[in-house]
Amino acid sequence: MSKFYKIWLIFDPRRVFVAQGAFLFLLAAMIHLVVLSNGVNWFENAAASRAAAEAN
Numbered sequence: 001m002s003k004f005y006k007i008w009l010i011f012d013p014r015r016v017f018v019a020q021g022a023f024l025f026l027l028a029a030m031i032h033l034v035v036l037s038n039g040v041n042w043f044e045n046a047a048a049s050r051a052a053a054e055a056n
Contacts, residue, residue, distance in 0.1 A: 036043070
């Protein structure tokens with residue numbers, strides 16, 4: 001446990017954090033696109049429920 005600091009001697013912390021941020025952003029965008037493309041699409045569900053409420 002006491003030698004974990006040595007990882008930062010191999011990897012530049014700035015590049016690691018930038019790469020991590022880019023990865024997390026792309027992962028979030030991919031998850032949103034996957035969810036929007038299947039049956040859990042909150043835009044279409046909201047529009048359908050609003051149309052059903054207005055019809056009643």
